[in-house]
Amino acid sequence: xxxxxxxxxxRFGEVTVIEDMDLTVESGEMMALLGPSGxxxxxxxxxxCGIHKMSxxxxxFGDRNVTTMPAQQRSVGVVFQNYALYPHMTVExxxxxxxxxxxxxxxxxxxEVARLSDLVQIGNLLDRRPAQLSGGQQQRVxxxxxxxxxxxxxxxxxxxxxxxxxxxxEMRSEIRRIQRETGITxxxxxxxxxxxxxxxxxxxxxKEGQIMQxxxxxxxxxxxxxxxxAGFLGNPPISFLDAVAGERLDLGTGQSLARPFGLxxxxxxxxxxxxxxxxxxxGTGLEGEVIFVEPQGREELIDVRLEGGGEIRSVLPxxxxxxPGERINWGVATDRILAFAKDGTRL
Amino acid sequence: xxSRTLGIGFLTPALVAVFIFFFLPVMLxxxxxxxxxxxxxxxxxxxxxxxxxxxxxxxxxxxxxASIDKLEAAGYQITEAGLAALAEQFGEDTADExxxxxxxxxxxxxxxxxxxxxxxxxxxRKTRDRKAAADLFAVSIINTRFDTEExxxxxxxxxxxxxxxxxxxxxxxxxxxxWTRDNFRLLLELPSTLRYAANTAFYVLCTLSFNILFGxxxxxxxxxxxxxxxxxxxxxxxLPRILPPVLYVLMWNWFTxxxxxxxxxxxxxxxxxxxxxxxxxxRAWTVIILINGFxxxxxxxxxxxxxxxxxxxxxxxxxxxxxxxxxxxxxxIILPQLRWPILFMTAYQTLSLLTSFEYILLATxxxxxxATEVWALAAYHTALNNYGGNLQYGLGAAYALVxxxxxIAASALYLRLFxxxxxxxxxxxxx
Ligand SMILES: Nc1ncnc2c1ncn2[C@@H]1O[C@H](COP(=O)(O)OP(=O)(O)OP(=O)(O)O)[C@@H](O)[C@H]1O
Ligand SMILES: [Mg+2]
Numbered sequence: 027x028x029x030x031x032x033x034x035x036x037r038f039g040e041v042t043v044i045e046d047m048d049l050t051v052e053s054g055e056m057m058a059l060l061g062p063s064g065x066x067x068x069x070x071x072x073x074x075c076g077i078h079k080m081s082x083x084x085x086x087f088g089d090r091n092v093t094t095m096p097a098q099q100r101s102v103g104v105v106f107q108n109y110a111l112y113p114h115m116t117v118e119x120x121x122x123x124x125x126x127x128x129x130x131x132x133x134x135x136x137x138e139v140a141r142l143s144d145l146v147q148i149g150n151l152l153d154r155r156p157a158q159l160s161g162g163q164q165q166r167v168x169x170x171x172x173x174x175x176x177x178x179x180x181x182x183x184x185x186x187x188x189x190x191x192x193x194x195x196e197m198r199s200e201i202r203r204i205q206r207e208t209g210i211t212x213x214x215x216x217x218x219x220x221x222x223x224x225x226x227x228x229x230x231x232x233k234e235g236q237i238m239q240x241x242x243x244x245x246x247x248x249x250x251x252x253x254x255x256a257g258f259l260g261n262p263p264i265s266f267l268d269a270v271a272g273e274r275l276d277l278g279t280g281q282s283l284a285r286p287f288g289l290x291x292x293x294x295x296x297x298x299x300x301x302x303x304x305x306x307x308x309g310t311g312l313e314g315e316v317i318f319v320e321p322q323g324r325e326e327l328i329d330v331r332l333e334g335g336g337e338i339r340s341v342l343p344x345x346x347x348x349x350p351g352e353r354i355n356w357g358v359a360t361d362r363i364l365a366f367a368k369d370g371t372r373l
Numbered sequence: 374x375x376s377r378t379l380g381i382g383f384l385t386p387a388l389v390a391v392f393i394f395f396f397l398p399v400m401l402x403x404x405x406x407x408x409x410x411x412x413x414x415x416x417x418x419x420x421x422x423x424x425x426x427x428x429x430x431x432x433x434x435x436x437x438x439a440s441i442d443k444l445e446a447a448g449y450q451i452t453e454a455g456l457a458a459l460a461e462q463f464g465e466d467t468a469d470e471x472x473x474x475x476x477x478x479x480x481x482x483x484x485x486x487x488x489x490x491x492x493x494x495x496x497x498r499k500t501r502d503r504k505a506a507a508d509l510f511a512v513s514i515i516n517t518r519f520d521t522e523e524x525x526x527x528x529x530x531x532x533x534x535x536x537x538x539x540x541x542x543x544x545x546x547x548x549x550x551x552w553t554r555d556n557f558r559l560l561l562e563l564p565s566t567l568r569y570a571a572n573t574a575f576y577v578l579c580t581l582s583f584n585i586l587f588g589x590x591x592x593x594x595x596x597x598x599x600x601x602x603x604x605x606x607x608x609x610x611x612l613p614r615i616l617p618p619v620l621y622v623l624m625w626n627w628f629t630x631x632x633x634x635x636x637x638x639x640x641x642x643x644x645x646x647x648x649x650x651x652x653x654x655x656r657a658w659t660v661i662i663l664i665n666g667f668x669x670x671x672x673x674x675x676x677x678x679x680x681x682x683x684x685x686x687x688x689x690x691x692x693x694x695x696x697x698x699x700x701x702x703x704x705x706i707i708l709p710q711l712r713w714p715i716l717f718m719t720a721y722q723t724l725s726l727l728t729s730f731e732y733i734l735l736a737t738x739x740x741x742x743x744a745t746e747v748w749a750l751a752a753y754h755t756a757l758n759n760y761g762g763n764l765q766y767g768l769g770a771a772y773a774l775v776x777x778x779x780x781i782a783a784s785a786l787y788l789r790l791f792x793x794x795x796x797x798x799x800x801x802x803x804x
Contacts, residue, residue: 077690097693110691114709123705124695175696 027088027178027211028053029074035082036069036235043069044235046083051179053088056205056212058222061232062258067215070232071181074213075102087178103172107184109164111156111171117143118152121170128175142170145204162193169204180205180212186221198225219259223247231255253370256298262327264298264364265338271295271365279334281312286363291373298364301327301341309357312338316352330354399777405770406557410550411763421525421546422518431545440538448512449486450479455510463506466495483507519546556771565743565751573748576661576733577726583666584722585715588673593703595674596681610674613667622735625664626650650737654744657737661745664732673718680714681707720787727783728776749776 031049035042044066051057059067072078074085076097084093092100103124111120119126121142122135130138143149146166156164165185172180185201186194202225205212216222222229223243230240231254239251250256256264269275271292274282283297304312313333320327321344328340328348340356342348365373423431423444431441451471460468470493480486486507490497497503512532519525522543529539560566591610595603613621628634629650636646650660684707692706730750733739739746739754746754756769 072690075690075694077693097690098696098698100694102694104691104694106687106691108685108687110685110687112688112692112706112709114712123692123697127695127697127701127705171691171695 028086029179029211029213030086031070031074031083032086033083034070034073034080034085036066036073036078037081042081042235047235047237049230049237049240051211051213052227053211054209055228056202056214056226058226058229059213059215059232060219060222060229060258061217063217065232066235067217067232068183069235071104071183071213071215074179075104075181076100101175101178102181103175103177103179104181105165105168105172105183105185107187109156109168109188111164111167113156115155116152117148117154117156117159117167120156120167121152121174123171124175138174139170142174145173145207146170146200161189162197165189165197166200169201173204173208173210178211180210182212182214184216185214186216186218194221201225219261223259231258250364251372253296253298253366253372256364256366260300262301262339262341264300265304266296266298266366267332267336267338269295269297275363275365277332277334277336279332279336281333283311283358283363284360286360286365289363289365289373291365291367294368295373296366296368296370298366299338299358300362300364301339303359303362304330304338304340304356305342306346306354306356308359310355311357313353313355314338316348316350316354319348319350330356402770402773402777405766406774407552407554408550408767408770409553409555410766411768420518420520420548421522421543422548423542423546431542435541436538436545437535440534440542443532443534448479448481449483449507449510450512451475451477451510452512458509459506462509463497463502464495467493467497470495479512483511486510550767553767556768559768560771560775568743569746569748569751572744572746573727575658576665576745576747577723579658579662580665580669580726581719581722583662584669584673585718587666587670588677588718589708589711589715591670591674592677592681593707595678596707597699607674607678610667611671614671618731619735621668622664622732625660625736629656629660651741654741657741657745661733661736664736665726665729668732669722669726673722676714676718677711680711684710717791720783720790724780724783724787727780748772752776 029049029051031047034044034047034049036044047070049057049070059070061067069078073080076092076095080093084091086092087101112123115123118136118139121139125135125138139152140149143152146169148163148166148170151159151163151167156167159167168185182201186197189197198221201214214222214226226243228240228242229246231238231246233254239246239255241249241251246255247259250259253266257266267277269277269283271285271289271294274284275295275297276282312330314330315333316328317331317337318327318329320329324344325341326344326346326348328342330338330340332338348354367373431444432438453472453476456468456472456476459471471490475489478489480489483504487500487503490503490506497506517528519528525543525546526539529542530536534542591607595606598606616624626633629648630636631646631648633649635649636644640646649656651657688706689702692702697705728749730747730753733745733747733750734753737745739750752769752772754769755772756764756766758764
């Protein structure tokens with residue numbers, strides 16, 4: 027079911043956390059709300075599920091206006107960051123709780139619980155209590171509980187934050203699988219870009235209560251709309267250099283780069299170069315000295331101080347014979363250079 | 374200094390306090406419960422005296438009729454002491470004549486002595502006077518005080534009382550306290566015992582239910598109020614607990630007196646003025662349960678409130694998006710997580726209600742009649758404050774001892790219950 031948030035405003039007392047936010051999540055789509063801590067992701071999520079009242083704007087599930095509807099009647103499933111399982115109930119009772127409060131018959135509840143526990147693969151744990159489950163198992167229970175009512179929308183608030191690295195990887199594909207299988211419209215709140223990029227159809231990147239860019243992950247990575255987006259997305263992160271656009275991109279340090287095709291701006295700009303687009307595989311062009319090499323197993327992270335000032339990062343396959351202190355002259359993939367105005371907007 | 378001795382050092386004040394404020398009173402209660410101490414026996418040693426008024430109780434004490442007769446009619450002897458008294462009342466001459474002729478003479482019956490008195494040269498003429506004069510020479514131990522048992526027994530021997538009755542008489546004559554198990558026999562026999570027990574059970578049950586239920590109601594309802602309002606509300610409900618009991622009960626008295634608040638207000642609607650506390654048993658109980666209930670409920674409210682606050686908000690949010698309405702949230706999420714606070718409150722309040730009587734004492738003092746007399750109050754009345762004036766320390770201590778035993782048993786039970794559960798169940802609420 028399509029979810030439409032229009033001119034959504036949220037104030038806590040005097041403080042306006044979110045102002046005039048528009049967001050549409052297509053039916054069956056999984057949307058990521060990505061952004062740094064405190065940008066208003068959870069606030070948006072709580073407004074959508076009805077726990078917080080909206081200070082302004084409207085919210086539609088399909089053609090149903092649910093703006094003022096209490097949480098109980100909204101038909102949303104929520105997986106909370108700490109799972110919020112009921113400690114005094116068994117797994118079965120936890121999953122069945124949304125149906126129990128709707129006075130669904132016992133046999134029907136049992137059937138539905140069986141269906142959901144199959145879906146999230148915890149059929150053998152139904153008699154346990156939450157305290158007797160591992161983090162990943164709790165996660166699955168929370169997911170099953172959120173989905174048992176066949177809600178219009180599934181909301182996930184940092185669902186993977188409490189899991190260890192391996193489990194996180196596993197649950198990432200697991201949640202995606204379940205979302206695909208059920209075709210449910212979902213919103214994933216996260217501050218982890220890898221999560222957002224790997225799990226979601228589209229990403230809404232937020233900053234200070236505003237959506238900076240809304241796009242598919244690849245699109246957002248390749249074509250960020252602002253310096254903030256470019257800087258937030260990508261790991262290892264992009265390097266920014268000041269430059270003057272003229273004939274060439276003059277770095278003001280005696281070095282310069284070729285103008286990327288299609289760049290029209292002149293004068294002071296900021297250019298962004300992702301680490302994979304700077305390296306010996308791109309020929310020569312920038313001179314500098316290797317100041318730091320960070321092996322990461324499959325690849326190595328290399329920090330370079332440029333001749334005349336400025337730092338730039340490169341990522342190379344592991345095993346490249348690069349040592350700190352070494353002088354290098356590496357090239358840049360010119361057509362992948364991103365240029366921004368001084369105020370951060372994309373040029 | 375080793376850490377062990379240091380530990381004992383730190384513990385000492387606590388141990389001393391436990392000894393002085395718990396162990397010692399309990400031991401004293403045990404000791405007193407096995408005595409017949411009362412106002413009349415005193416709590417120090419007594420003396421030996423057969424009080425004339427109590428002669429007819431002697432046969433109940435197992436003294437033979439012959440000995441009783443002998444005590445009553447021990448005979449008469451002309452002694453200097455008697456003569457001195459005679460001289461004072463009937464003149465020196467009579468006394469001198471009697472001394473000269475009859476000093477040392479004994480008479481079995483008063484009539485014999487009266488005959489002598491009539492036959493004197495200077496006789497006592499009036500029959501009534503003669504009887505009075507004869508009595509001055511009575512050799513009886515009745516109403517005489519003996520400081521030690523030996524003196525008393527010697528007197529019994531000289532009066533010629535059968536040696537078989539000496540023990541019984543000595544026991545009967547002793548005015549001090551002694552060891553006895555009678556208190557407990559009495560407790561079992563007295564019909565009022567059952568009455569007090571029933572009163573206590575009723576009082577504890579009703580007050581406890583009120584405490585818990587009302588405390589829960591307050592905690593849950595204030596939980597859903599805005600924070601500021603909730604705090605004000607809680608502070609108001611907490612007043613009864615911080616108010617001195619005397620003041621608090623005084624306000625209730627003022628509230629329920631014949632000319633008090635309720636009477637005045639109902640008076641406007643033509644209800645005759647009356648005492649809304651003491652008029653009927655039902656009212657007395659209602660008032661007492663409310664007085665104690667409000668105090669207890671405020672404690673429950675605080676405890677339950679903090680327990681509710683300890684429930685992670687996300688869990689409450691979760692229940693809302695799961696579709697639970699307020700009532701279902703209370704029923705399925707909040708109440709189950711209050712199980713331990715509720716159990717604890719029940720345990721704690723049962724114990725304190727069993728032994729507490731100050732509010733009842735101040736409000737109804739057990740009345741009307743003995744309708745609201747609970748066990749602890751009965752102990753107090755028996756031992757320390759009783760209309761008859763004879764305070765029965767021993768019996769009162771026996772009452773108290775029953776409470777001590779019940780209290781210790783219940784505490785032990787609760788302790789086991791709590792520890793046991795704690796071992797079994799890991800903390801369930803995790804953030
Ligand atoms: N109840 C509240 N009262 C006042 N301010 C609040 C309240 N809840 C959130 N805020 C503020 O709103 C802003 C957004 O908060 P929100 O919880 O949505 O952040 P977030 O994006 O979820 O961050 P995180 O990744 O750390 O969870 C923050 O600046 C926060 O201080
Ligand atoms: Mg958050």
